[in-house]
Amino acid sequence: MLGNLRKLLKDQRGFTLVELLAVLIIVAILAAVAVPTYMQYVKGARAASAQTTISAVVTANKIYMQKKGKYAGSIEEIEKEKLIEIDPAAKKEWQFTIVGGGQSFTGVNAVSTANMSAGAGHTITYSVVDGSFKGYGIDE
Numbered sequence: 001m002l003g004n005l006r007k008l009l010k011d012q013r014g015f016t017l018v019e020l021l022a023v024l025i026i027v028a029i030l031a032a033v034a035v036p037t038y039m040q041y042v043k044g045a046r047a048a049s050a051q052t053t054i055s056a057v058v059t060a061n062k063i064y065m066q067k068k069g070k071y072a073g074s075i076e077e078i079e080k081e082k083l084i085e086i087d088p089a090a091k092k093e094w095q096f097t098i099v100g101g102g103q104s105f106t107g108v109n110a111v112s113t114a115n116m117s118a119g120a121g122h123t124i125t126y127s128v129v130d131g132s133f134k135g136y137g138i139d140e
Contacts, residue, residue: 040137046093046117047124047137050110053090054126054133057108060084061098065105073101094124112136 057075060083064072072078075086075096086096093116099107105128112122122136 043118043137045137047133047135049087049090050094050096050112050124051126051133051138053086053094053096054108054110054124056084056086057096057098058126058128061105061108070102071100071105072098074098 057078060078061072063083064070064078064081067081072081075084075098078084079086092113094110094112097109097111098105099109107128108126110124112118112120114120116122118136124133124135124138126133
């Protein structure tokens with residue numbers, strides 16, 4: 001019986017230290033490539049809420065212009081006319097401001113608040129002139 005146990009233990013093989021290190025290095029390389037890509041994906045997802053709201057603000061401000069003959073200078077003016085209802089979650093995480101007012105409407109800015117999981121101070125800017133978004137989660 002003792003002979004059978006010795007033979008069984010002798011026949012069993014495990015991984016060598018070199019093999020384990022090789023696997024560890026491969027996993028580390030994959031992680032080094034995947035983590036930054038994932039983080040950019042997360043930023044883009046967080047920015048999507050602000051982009052959607054900004055698009056709604058732009059549309060509402062164009063309607064405001066048709067009704068009033070001038071562009072609104074603040075989000076509150078548009079909300080007062082009941083042209084837009086901003087999602088409470090978006091309002092909690094982002095502060096939206098209109099750039100311009102009166103006869104000039106050049107864009108909308110969104111700045112993240114402390115309630116956003118990525119923290120305060122991240123900015124997304126929409127330009128009415130060229131119809132492009134810039135900032136957090138878009139071109140970083």
